[in-house]
Amino acid sequence: REKYSHEPTFLQAVEEMAMALLPLFEDEKNGAFYKRAFVAMTEPERVISFRVPWEDDNGNIQFNRGWRVEFNSVLGPYKGGLRLHPTVDSGVLKFLGFEQIFKNALTGLPMGGGKGGSDFNPKGKSEGEVRRFCVSFMTELFRYLHPSTDVPAGDIGVGGREIGYLYGQYKRLTNKHGEGVLTGKGLNWGGSPLRPEATGYGLVYMTKLAVEKRLGRTLEAMRCAVSGSGNVAQFASEKLLGYGAKVITVSDSNGVLVFDDGMTQDDLHAVMECKNVQRDRLRSLDGKVSGRYVDGESPWSLDMKYDLALPCATQNEIDGDAARRLVKNGVLGVLEGANLPTNMEAQKVIRDKGDVIYVPGKASNAGGVGVSGLEMSQNSQRLTWTREEVDSKLKDMMANIYKQMENSSGKDGTLEEGANRAGFLKVAEAMKDLGWVQ
Numbered sequence: 001r002e003k004y005s006h007e008p009t010f011l012q013a014v015e016e017m018a019m020a021l022l023p024l025f026e027d028e029k030n031g032a033f034y035k036r037a038f039v040a041m042t043e044p045e046r047v048i049s050f051r052v053p054w055e056d057d058n059g060n061i062q063f064n065r066g067w068r069v070e071f072n073s074v075l076g077p078y079k080g081g082l083r084l085h086p087t088v089d090s091g092v093l094k095f096l097g098f099e100q101i102f103k104n105a106l107t108g109l110p111m112g113g114g115k116g117g118s119d120f121n122p123k124g125k126s127e128g129e130v131r132r133f134c135v136s137f138m139t140e141l142f143r144y145l146h147p148s149t150d151v152p153a154g155d156i157g158v159g160g161r162e163i164g165y166l167y168g169q170y171k172r173l174t175n176k177h178g179e180g181v182l183t184g185k186g187l188n189w190g191g192s193p194l195r196p197e198a199t200g201y202g203l204v205y206m207t208k209l210a211v212e213k214r215l216g217r218t219l220e221a222m223r224c225a226v227s228g229s230g231n232v233a234q235f236a237s238e239k240l241l242g243y244g245a246k247v248i249t250v251s252d253s254n255g256v257l258v259f260d261d262g263m264t265q266d267d268l269h270a271v272m273e274c275k276n277v278q279r280d281r282l283r284s285l286d287g288k289v290s291g292r293y294v295d296g297e298s299p300w301s302l303d304m305k306y307d308l309a310l311p312c313a314t315q316n317e318i319d320g321d322a323a324r325r326l327v328k329n330g331v332l333g334v335l336e337g338a339n340l341p342t343n344m345e346a347q348k349v350i351r352d353k354g355d356v357i358y359v360p361g362k363a364s365n366a367g368g369v370g371v372s373g374l375e376m377s378q379n380s381q382r383l384t385w386t387r388e389e390v391d392s393k394l395k396d397m398m399a400n401i402y403k404q405m406e407n408s409s410g411k412d413g414t415l416e417e418g419a420n421r422a423g424f425l426k427v428a429e430a431m432k433d434l435g436w437v438q
């Protein structure tokens with residue numbers, strides 16, 4: 001703890017995982033091995049940090065810090081997104097990389113865990129500034145990437161546009177074409193159908209399963225609060241609407257749009273246009289959509305009733321107070337689209353309530369990296385599957401993750417414990433087989 005006190009989110013991720021694994025650590029036969037394996041897993045294999053100089057529109061050279069955390073390669077190449085956000089530092093990327101190891105293990109595909117990014121803030125930057133930043137970032141990162149070594153993707157602040165600039169520079173530097181060295185590529189230049197939709201769709205496939213199996217209900221007419229309005233939130237909302245659920249909220253870092261009777265398809269199109277084309281704030285939609293905009297609030301700070309909470313924005317967005325509010329208002333499930341959106345205190349509140357379905361991001365948002373894995377397979381075979389083929393594989397993958405959670409949850413265990421144990425055991429056994437721990 002003291003050693004990593006400067007990396008609080010990383011500590012939080014490790015602590016959360018350790019809590020879920022406690023019964024394994026106490027196992028008479030294998031407990032000592034599990035503890036040793038866990039400690040080994042908390043140390044990244046490699047952390048690369050570098051300077052990213054880029055030229056702004058006034059001709060000044062600016063600097064940002066860049067990182068790639070190559071956390072664990074026991075199951076395959078380091079795989080995990082790049083995040084561009086001013087809050088990024090090595091601790092945040094270590095927390096994300098650590099989570100990624102177990103998430104990738106749950107997909108059943110041969111992928112290790114990694115994460116990267118920069119404290120560059122894309123907000124308010126011109127197209128040219130974003131492009132020059134991406135070119136400079138890749139000018140350093142490219143030397144560490146290879147389809148069988150390290151394959152980054154997008155995350156907060158890195159969508160199709162940024163992946164394009166990064167991949168363009170990779171190709172110029174290496175003269176390597178058709179290489180699956182980044183995922184989330186455009187369909188015309190090596191991407192997979194359904195990759196943009198995969199995290200949000202996968203989250204809703206998992207939600208649908210959990211609601212059917214644990215509540216004996218369908219998603220029809222269920223009131224769902226979604227946070228965020230980026231990639232994950234948009235496609236989760238789209239799929240929820242497709243299943244007849246009511247999307248009550250979407251948000252950004254400034255405020256929340258509330259749709260008391262559920263958003264319409266037109267509302268969703270307006271949100272997508274605002275975020276993806278105008279690159280604007282949700283407040284610009286006030287009066288233009290059927291919902292009302294509430295400034296300075298999030299879906300979790302408002303006192304509202306809904307059945308399901310799908311946090312799809314960022315880490316620690318649901319704190320203890322928010323969780324108490326959710327529980328008081330009768331929430332039936334919290335299914336995470338974002339990574340670690342529910343903080344430790346909030347998790348305890350949910351756990352103590354006993355009957356709230358709680359699925360951690362490493363299981364419920366694994367569809368994104370799962371389809372990234374499918375993009376890698378398509379790249380190495382030099383072919384492209386249809387949208388329907390990828391969608392069917394994504395559904396199977398989410399169903400398989402759900403099954404792993406149920407099977408590993410133990411006698412009285414929760415889905416959360418099941419997810420953590422299933423991912424951990426797979427990685428621990430592989431590390432033992434390779435002689436990395438004993």
Ligand code: NDP
Binds near residue numbers: 313
């Ligand atoms: P985007 O950048 O597309 O969208 C992020 C959304 O979250 C935006 O609406 C943003 O608001 C909001 N947000 C970001 N930071 C904050 C904050 N500090 N407080 C409130 N709102 C905030 O990212 P994604 O949709 O790709 O990612 C969202 C989450 O899902 C992240 O936790 C990511 O790690 C996780 N994830 C993403 C995957 C993917 O495939 N993209 C895969 C698995 C997990 P604003 O517009 O104001 O910045």
